[in-house]
Amino acid sequence: SQQGEEDPQALSIQEGENATMNCSYKTSINNLQWYRQNSGRGLVHLILIRSNEREKHSGRLRVTLDTSKKSSSLLITASRAADTASYFCATGRSGTYKYIFGTGTRLKVLA
Amino acid sequence: DSGVTQTPKHLITATGQRVTLRCSPRSGDLSVYWYQQSLDQGLQFLIQYYNGEERAKGNILERFSAQQFPDLHSELNLSSLELGDSALYFCASSVDLPGNTEAFFGQGTRLTVV
Numbered sequence: 001s002q003q004g005e006e007d008p009q010a011l012s013i014q015e016g017e018n019a020t021m022n023c024s025y026k027t028s029i030n031n032l033q034w035y036r037q038n039s040g041r042g043l044v045h046l047i048l049i050r051s052n053e054r055e056k057h058s059g060r061l062r063v064t065l066d067t068s069k070k071s072s073s074l075l076i077t078a079s080r081a082a083d084t085a086s087y088f089c090a091t092g093r094s095g096t097y098k099y100i101f102g103t104g105t106r107l108k109v110l111a
Numbered sequence: 112d113s114g115v116t117q118t119p120k121h122l123i124t125a126t127g128q129r130v131t132l133r134c135s136p137r138s139g140d141l142s143v144y145w146y147q148q149s150l151d152q153g154l155q156f157l158i159q160y161y162n163g164e165e166r167a168k169g170n171i172l173e174r175f176s177a178q179q180f181p182d183l184h185s186e187l188n189l190s191s192l193e194l195g196d197s198a199l200y201f202c203a204s205s206v207d208l209p210g211n212t213e214a215f216f217g218q219g220t221r222l223t224v225v
Contacts, residue, residue: 030210042113042201042218043154088154094210097167098144099203101154 004089004102012108019076021105023089024069031092032065032072033099036085043088046074081111114138117202117217125225129190132220136183136204143185144214145177148199160185161208192224 007022023032031050035043049056049065049072056063062075076083086106090099114137124130136143145157147170156169160179171177174192179185189196199221203214 031213033213035216040199040221043203043216045113045213045215048213090214092209092211092213094208096209097142097159097161098156098169099209099214100156101146103153 004091004100006087006089006102006105008105009103010106010108012110013079015079015081015109015111017079019079019083019107019109021074021087021107023072023074023102025072025089025091025100025102026070027091027093029067029091030094032063033090033092034061034063034072034074035088035090037088037104038085046087076107079107079109081109083107084109113215113217115202115204115215115217117200117220119220120218121221121223123223123225124192126192126194128192128224129188130192130222132187132189132200132202132222134185134187134202134204134217136185136202137206137215140204140206140215141183142205142208142214143179143183144203144205145171145185145187146201146203148201148219150198154201157187189222192222194224197222197224 033048034046086104089102116135141162146154157171159167177187199219203216205214
């Protein structure tokens, strides 16, 4: 079963705008990761944030984590057409042997 | 390039057949995971191996099996294939367990059952 739910399911924006997508999860976690998947291709790891971190940056990406609300957000600033993809969150938890993925957000950036 | 290699990239086969998907993890990674992604669906966890031992099973059908070899590469065997088994099959690897580190994914094997 999927632990995470992502919101929105689909998002369409203009190039240059910011895109924000959210991920909610159900149990306590040790880390949360975000992945990008271009149509029909492999998942590319974007960023990992640990449960004791609140915010992390990588280039145009900003990730926040609120463990009290069991939620995370991914912000892509100054979006480009090449950012068009599906974005998934995945959680990792001590004592477990699998990553649990969210349902994904399909982002379309219009040129 | 994630460093995780999956072969073949594409596979077309008939119902009732058996296929083997292969995964080479990143150098030094001890954990290997298999996930299935059907059309427009999320990723369903199938099975995980850590240093040669099966540690977790997810929604893996009895017709499917997997193993991890001493050199840490893994194979996923799918038998008595049905049309509904058509999907993208991903392998991922990580240096440690999910609570401690991230996973890196291969490009996947696209299986089409006709």
